[in-house]
Amino acid sequence: MSEHFPIYIPLGVPESADKLYELSSNVIQKLRNHKVGNEKFLKNVRLVLIEMATNFLKHVTDANASMLVTIEPGQLIICKTYTGSPIKFTCDEACFPFNNIGAEMRISFGKNNDHKIRIDGQYRFTFLHPVEAGPDIDLLAENYGLTIITLAADRFSYSYEPGQMKNEFLAVMRSSD
């Protein structure tokens, strides 16, 4: 590739889940045009895009919310930002602002929706490999959005800026070129 990086692909906030597949297809076509990644990589990009956007539709009401895809040499970054209260979770060990930087812990977003995280800052953490349910089907999660992003991306993190009330989800995906 002899292009100038980074290349930005801003995305409008979707109005309906029925438009997300088309939105992801448009992004993937642009990535193909820029010769980014192989087919397996593009499949994972679609998963991350759709799940991040679906999460928007479920939880975010900020009119200034936005998504941005950034192509850099060797990697793709999918970023979602919005203003509002920080992400809500329960945890026996800690809460915002974190003070045990570097620690790994388990947080929950609801019944059977547990995730392992690593604390990166007072209001910043990275999702680690999802907590697996046991063999009991009754304990299976019914929410898979964050799990899918965590598994499909190489790194998936969350941060919050209290001053600006800015939430940011960031998925980093290494392309194979």
Place this chain on the structure above:
Amino acid sequence: MNLKKEKINEVLLITIQDREANLSKAEGFKEEVFQEIHGGETRLIISFKNVTYLDSSFLGALVAILKNLLPLKGQLVLTDLNDDIQNLFELTRLDKVFMIRNSSENAMTEF
């Protein structure tokens, strides 16, 4: 959601007619299948032969349906998953939880 339902012997074959199985359809789909289960249908095949894409919301609905069936000693088989959907089940390891077959004809032999 647009569903085609066929009763074959004692098995209800539900074919999803929509191309996208997503957030806007997951809840309605779950409720419609719950109604069938509560009406006595406990042997189900769900065919995805017309479905291009399935998201996490729909995945959650399928898990809820499975949980609903198990106390009734029911059975659920998923069929005709394209590569993207199969990939999603494998990524989340739900391919180890659901019975997945390549066609409704093959699924019928499981009952």
